[in-house]
Amino acid sequence: MIRLICYLMGGKYMKAANFSYYEAKNIQDAIKIKANDEEAVILAGGQSLLPALNMRLSSPSCLIDISKISGLNDIIIDGDYLFIGALATHSDVMRNEIVSQKMPCLIDILKMVAHPAIRNKGTHGGSIAYGDPAAELPALAVATNAEIILSGQNGDRSINANDFYLGLFETAINQDEIVVGIKYPLLKQGQVFLFDEVCRRHGDYAMAGLIANIILSSNKVNDLKLVFFATGDKPDVADKTAKLFLQTGYDYDQLKNSLSSEIDFAGDLNSSSEMKLHLATILIKKIINKLEA
Amino acid sequence: MDDIKVNQNPKLGSIDRPNSYIGRSLPRENAKKHLDGGGQFVDDLTLPRMVHVAFLRSPFAHAEIKSIDTKTAKLSDGVIDIFTAKEIDEVCKPWVGVLGHLGEMRSPEQSPLAKKIARWQGEPIAVVIANSRAQAEDALELIEVDWLEKDAQVDMETALDPNAVIIHPELGNNLFWTRTVNQGDVDKAFKEADAVVETTLDFARHTGVTLESRGIVADWNKAENKMTIYHNGQAPHMMQHIIAKHLDLNEGLVRIISRDVGGSFGIKVHVYPDEMAVTAISKKLGRPVKFIADRLESFTTDIHARCHKISGKLGVDKNGKILAMEIDDLSGIGPFSMYPRTSAIETNQVLNLSGAPYVIPNYKAVGTVVFQNKTPMCQYRAVGHPIAVAITEALIDKAAYKIGMDLDKIRKINFIPDNSYPNKSPSGVPLEDLSHQASMDKLLEIMDIEKFETKKKDDYQKGILSGYGVISMCEVTNPSPLFYGVGGAHISSQDGASIRLEGSGAIHLSSSITEQGQGTEAIMKQIAADQLGVKLESVRVTLGDTDATPYGGGTWASRGAGIGGEAVLKAARKLKDNILNIAAAIMQTDKESLDIEDNNVVRKNGGEGISLQKLAETVYYRGHEIPKGTNPELLATASFLIEGIPFVFTNSAMGCQVSIDQDTGIIKINKFWAVEDCGTQINPKLVEEQIRGGVIQGIGGALFEECVYDDQGNMQNATMADYLVPMAYEMPDIIVDHVTTNSGRSIIGAKGAGEAGTGGAPAVIMNAINNALKQVGAEVISQPITPEKVLKALGKI
Structure with missing residues (x-):
C-alpha cells in the first residue's frame, strides 16, 4: 500500500492529520464506537496503521484503541482448535508453549515477519484483519482453513478464512465488527503445514511465498492445499495446481503453466509478475524438498 | 592498553612510552553519550519563539506552475505565513553550481523555491511557516496550485537526442559538462594487443540514507545583525560563507554550530534549496525557524x-x-x-x-x-x-x-x-x-x-x-x-587546531574538523594526548562551531585524520614546546633535559618534576614567580594543508x-x-x-x-x-x-x-x-x- 501511493504524494507528509482517539475499555465499548462512525479505525499494535497515518495515506476520524482491553490475547486449546486472541503479539505467539507443541510452523512463519521490534508490537489479529496480500498470516489462515472470530453488535460470529479475504486490503468484516481471535484447526494424523518464502532481505515482504497444508498417508502426499502470498491481491489458493501435483509430481513446466492459468500474478518493485510465477513454481519444489527432509 | 596493530612511524616517537595513544584501538568516549541518549542533534533543539516549516514540493518531475493560491491555507490553524519564491527571493540571492578549473560547466541559476517551472519531483515551490510541523502540514493540503504538467526528460541516455525535452531552454541542450583524457595512443595499442575485451556496465542511482535526516535551525538576531545556524552539516565554515554571501550578511556575524550529526556520507556537504529557504525565512521573520527533512523528503531531495x-x-x-x-x-x-x-x-x-x-x-x-x-x-x-x-x-x-x-x-x-x-x-x-x-x-x-x-x-x-x-x-x-579552491569555491583545504593548558591542568582542544559519528573526536584526543604526554581523559574537544574553532574545511573526502590530525599534532608539539620552556625556566634547567609524561613535566635523568597543574597555576595565578622574559603562552595553534x-x-x-x-x-x-x-x-x-x-x-x-x-x-x-x-x-x-x-x-x-x-x-x-x-x-x-x-x-x- 505504502509503496503504491507514496510517490503520488510528492513526499509531502510525515505527521498524521488530526484524528480523535478513543481508548476502549472493553470490546462492546469499541464495537459501539465503530458501529456509529464509518471513518473510525481500530488501533491494535499500530505497525501498519501508524506509518499510513503519518504519510497521510489514511486519515480516519477516530482511532479506537483496543490494546488496553484485557482478555484478548489468550492462546488456548479450544476443542479441536488452537485459539489465538487478536491482541496476542507476534512475539507472544512465538514464545508460547502451546503454539510450539501444536503448531510449530507458525513460529517459523513469524520469524520471517519483519524484525523483533515490530513483532513486539504487531498483533496476530491486526495482521489477519489488515489483509495485506504480501503478509504471511492471512495466507496461513486460508491454508489451514482457520476460523476468524468477529464480535459485533449482534454478538460473535465465525467466518472461514477462505471466505474472509475479498480483495486488496478488503475483508468480510462488517462496519460494527472487530476481529477478536483466530481458530486454527489442530493438526490431524498425517497432516503437516509447510512454509517457505523468497525475500530480497530477511524480514522483508516476500517476492513470493507459499504455505502448504499437506495430508500424508504412508509417507505419500495424499492431499494438498497450496496458498500463495505476495502474488496477487489476496492469498491465492491454487487448487488446480495442487491437484496436478498430486497426479504428476513435481514438473516445473507443467506446474508453472497451471499456476499461470490459475493465479493473476501482480508484479511489484522487487519482482515482476514473471518472476513471481517462476518463484511460486520453485516454492512448490522447495516445500516438497522440506517434506522429504 | 590494546596491542599495537600498526607499524611504528618513527616521526611519532617511541611507542613504548607512557601516553602513547596513536596506533591504539581505544574505545571512544562519545559513544557512551549516544548509547545513553545524550546526543544533541538539530531536532533536539528548541528555541524560544521558534517556528516550524513544511515545504510544498512538486508532485511532478517537470511542470509549469501557472498559479499558487495560498489564501485558504493561510487561515489554517497555527499558520504564521506562507511564502513562495517571490518572498524568499527578496532576501536570498540565487546560486550557480559551476567551478572554473575543470573546463566549461553550464548550469543555470537556482533559487531556494522554484519559480515558474518545477524540474524534479520533490523540488520545493512554497513553504508554510506554522507553530508546529503538523499544523504546517495541515495547511499544505489547502494550498491550491494550478499545474501544467510538461513532458519530462527522465532517461539520461536520450538526454542529448535531437528530440529530447530541453530542461533549460537558455542552454540549448541538456549537456552540463564533458571531459576527455587522452594519454598515449589507444587506437594503435589496441591494434597491437593480443586480446581485447569490452563491457558496458550500468549503475543505478542511489542515495546516502543517513540515520539522522537533514536538519537546520536558523536564528536571525536583528539587534546584533547576527545569524546563528544550527546545522547537521560537514563543513561549517563553507556554510558560513555561503549563507553570508546569499543572504547579504556580514560573514563574521554568521555562526554555524554543528553538534552531533547522525551520519553524513557526503550527503550533508552540499547547499540545499530548502535549507537556504529556512535561513531566508528566519531573516524575514526575525524568529528561529526549524526544518527537519522527513524520510520521504530525504529520498526525493537529498542528493x-x-x-x-x-x-x-x-x-x-x-x-x-x-x-x-x-x-x-x-x-x-x-x-x-x-x-x-x-x-x-x-x-x-x-x-x-x-x-x-x-x-x-x-x-x-x-x-x-x-x-x-x-x-x-x-x-x-x-x-x-x-x-x-x-x-x-x-x-x-x-x-x-x-x-x-x-x-x-x-x-x-x-x-x-x-x-x-x-x-x-x-x-x-x-x-x-x-x-x-x-x-x-x-x-x-x-x-x-x-x-x-x-x-x-x-x-x-x-x-x-x-x-x-x-x-x-x-x-x-x-x-x-587543487580540488575545489582553485576552481573558485570558498572551501578551505586547510584545517586548524588550537590547544591550551588550562588552570586546572586540563587540556582543551578545538579543531575545524567535524564529527559525524565516525570518531573524529576520539582520534583528535588520541593525537593531542599522545603528542603532549598527557592522559587521554584530561583532553576535552570542541568541534563544529565557527565561533569556537579554528578556520578550516571540515570533514569530507577522508581528510579528518590526515589534514586535521596533522594540525592537532603540530599544535600539540608547539604547546609542549611552550610548556617545556616555562618548566625549564622554573626548574632552572635545559629544556632538552625535560619531557612530559602522564600530565607531569619530568626530568629525563630522574629527579623531581612538576605537574602540569602546578605549572599552569604558577603561570596563570602567580606569574611573578616565572623568570622575566619567559613566554607565558599555554595556548598554541597550528594549521596544515596538503601542498x-x-x-x-x-x-x-x-x-x-x-x-x-x-x-x-x-x-x-x-x-x-x-x-x-x-x-x-x-x-x-x-x-x-x-x-x-x-x-x-x-x-x-x-x-x-x-x-x-x-x-x-x-x-x-x-x-x-x-x-x-x-x-x-x-x-x-x-x-x-x-x-x-x-x-x-x-x-x-x-x-x-x-x-x-x-x-x-x-x-x-x-x-x-x-x-x-x-x-x-x-x-x-x-x-x-x-x-x-x-x-x-x-x-x-
Whole structure:
C-alpha cells in the first residue's frame, strides 16, 4: 500500500492529520464506537496503521484503541482448535508453549515477519484483519482453513478464512465488527503445514511465498492445499495446481503453466509478475524438498 | 592498553612510552553519550519563539506552475505565513553550481523555491511557516496550485537526442559538462594487443540514507545583525560563507554550530534549496525557524549518486600485460548542478581513477554529464570510485579469462610497483606512497585464495554456483587546494587546531574538523594526548562551531585524520614546546633535559618534576614567580594543508566469495576480505569500522540500493520499506587487515580510510558473481544485481 501511493504524494507528509482517539475499555465499548462512525479505525499494535497515518495515506476520524482491553490475547486449546486472541503479539505467539507443541510452523512463519521490534508490537489479529496480500498470516489462515472470530453488535460470529479475504486490503468484516481471535484447526494424523518464502532481505515482504497444508498417508502426499502470498491481491489458493501435483509430481513446466492459468500474478518493485510465477513454481519444489527432509 | 596493530612511524616517537595513544584501538568516549541518549542533534533543539516549516514540493518531475493560491491555507490553524519564491527571493540571492578549473560547466541559476517551472519531483515551490510541523502540514493540503504538467526528460541516455525535452531552454541542450583524457595512443595499442575485451556496465542511482535526516535551525538576531545556524552539516565554515554571501550578511556575524550529526556520507556537504529557504525565512521573520527533512523528503531531495552507464575496452598482450584502456562514461545529474561543489566531480573521478593501480601506457577516457528531471545528483561517499573500480576490474577479469590467466596473477604483473613511487596514474594524476603489490599479497594470504578454485568445482558438482573475486583500487583522500579552491569555491583545504593548558591542568582542544559519528573526536584526543604526554581523559574537544574553532574545511573526502590530525599534532608539539620552556625556566634547567609524561613535566635523568597543574597555576595565578622574559603562552595553534599534489591517495585490495541460488537468484556473500593501506592508523578499531561500514554501503550499491523511477520521473520507492539497504542479515563476516605505508606529506603519516569499502565492494562483488556465473556462461552487468537480473542472466525467466 505504502509503496503504491507514496510517490503520488510528492513526499509531502510525515505527521498524521488530526484524528480523535478513543481508548476502549472493553470490546462492546469499541464495537459501539465503530458501529456509529464509518471513518473510525481500530488501533491494535499500530505497525501498519501508524506509518499510513503519518504519510497521510489514511486519515480516519477516530482511532479506537483496543490494546488496553484485557482478555484478548489468550492462546488456548479450544476443542479441536488452537485459539489465538487478536491482541496476542507476534512475539507472544512465538514464545508460547502451546503454539510450539501444536503448531510449530507458525513460529517459523513469524520469524520471517519483519524484525523483533515490530513483532513486539504487531498483533496476530491486526495482521489477519489488515489483509495485506504480501503478509504471511492471512495466507496461513486460508491454508489451514482457520476460523476468524468477529464480535459485533449482534454478538460473535465465525467466518472461514477462505471466505474472509475479498480483495486488496478488503475483508468480510462488517462496519460494527472487530476481529477478536483466530481458530486454527489442530493438526490431524498425517497432516503437516509447510512454509517457505523468497525475500530480497530477511524480514522483508516476500517476492513470493507459499504455505502448504499437506495430508500424508504412508509417507505419500495424499492431499494438498497450496496458498500463495505476495502474488496477487489476496492469498491465492491454487487448487488446480495442487491437484496436478498430486497426479504428476513435481514438473516445473507443467506446474508453472497451471499456476499461470490459475493465479493473476501482480508484479511489484522487487519482482515482476514473471518472476513471481517462476518463484511460486520453485516454492512448490522447495516445500516438497522440506517434506522429504 | 590494546596491542599495537600498526607499524611504528618513527616521526611519532617511541611507542613504548607512557601516553602513547596513536596506533591504539581505544574505545571512544562519545559513544557512551549516544548509547545513553545524550546526543544533541538539530531536532533536539528548541528555541524560544521558534517556528516550524513544511515545504510544498512538486508532485511532478517537470511542470509549469501557472498559479499558487495560498489564501485558504493561510487561515489554517497555527499558520504564521506562507511564502513562495517571490518572498524568499527578496532576501536570498540565487546560486550557480559551476567551478572554473575543470573546463566549461553550464548550469543555470537556482533559487531556494522554484519559480515558474518545477524540474524534479520533490523540488520545493512554497513553504508554510506554522507553530508546529503538523499544523504546517495541515495547511499544505489547502494550498491550491494550478499545474501544467510538461513532458519530462527522465532517461539520461536520450538526454542529448535531437528530440529530447530541453530542461533549460537558455542552454540549448541538456549537456552540463564533458571531459576527455587522452594519454598515449589507444587506437594503435589496441591494434597491437593480443586480446581485447569490452563491457558496458550500468549503475543505478542511489542515495546516502543517513540515520539522522537533514536538519537546520536558523536564528536571525536583528539587534546584533547576527545569524546563528544550527546545522547537521560537514563543513561549517563553507556554510558560513555561503549563507553570508546569499543572504547579504556580514560573514563574521554568521555562526554555524554543528553538534552531533547522525551520519553524513557526503550527503550533508552540499547547499540545499530548502535549507537556504529556512535561513531566508528566519531573516524575514526575525524568529528561529526549524526544518527537519522527513524520510520521504530525504529520498526525493537529498542528493542521489552514481547513475552511470560506462563502456570500457582493455587490450593486453599474450603475457597479460595491459597495453591500453579506453572508457566512455555517461552520467545523469538531475536538473541542476549542486552548489558549490558541482555535480561534475563524480564523473571527473571516474576518469581520474579508472585503471589507477596499474601501468597502462595508453589510456583514453570520455565523460559526459547531462541534465534530466530527477533529484539532483552529487558527491556521495567514495565519489566515482565504485564506477571506476568496477569497470577496471571487470575488464581485467575478462582479459584474464580470455588469455587463461589467474585473477591474481594478471593484477600482480600489471601493478604500478610499490618501489616506483612517486608515479602517475594512467590518467596522469600524481600518485605516491602506495602499496598495491604488498596489499594484494596480504589479501591473498588472508583469503587463502587457492582453496576457492577447488571449492567452486565441488560446489558446482552439488548444483551450487559459487565464485570469488579480488580487486585492487586507489582512494582519493586528503584533497589539496587543487580540488575545489582553485576552481573558485570558498572551501578551505586547510584545517586548524588550537590547544591550551588550562588552570586546572586540563587540556582543551578545538579543531575545524567535524564529527559525524565516525570518531573524529576520539582520534583528535588520541593525537593531542599522545603528542603532549598527557592522559587521554584530561583532553576535552570542541568541534563544529565557527565561533569556537579554528578556520578550516571540515570533514569530507577522508581528510579528518590526515589534514586535521596533522594540525592537532603540530599544535600539540608547539604547546609542549611552550610548556617545556616555562618548566625549564622554573626548574632552572635545559629544556632538552625535560619531557612530559602522564600530565607531569619530568626530568629525563630522574629527579623531581612538576605537574602540569602546578605549572599552569604558577603561570596563570602567580606569574611573578616565572623568570622575566619567559613566554607565558599555554595556548598554541597550528594549521596544515596538503601542498604540491591534488590528493593523498590511499590504496586497498579486496576479495570476496559468493554463492548463488540458481532457483531464486538470491546471492549470498559468504565472506569478505579487505586490506587497507591508509598509512598511520591513529585508532585501528575506528579504521576498521570505516572499512566495514564502507563495505556494507558497497554491498548496498552492488545488490540492493536503487532509486526507482517510472517513465514520468516519479520516484517509486521513497520509503525505508521499499528502498532496500543491507541489514544485519545481509552482512557477511568482513576480515580487515592492513599494510602501512606512511604518507610522506606529513609527520603523522596518515592517509584517508573512509572511501575504500564503498568504492571497492561493488566491483569485487560483481566480479565474484560473474566468476560464479561464468561456469554456466552467464554474466550480470547492471547494479544493483537483483535476484531477477540473476535469473534473467541464467535464462530462468
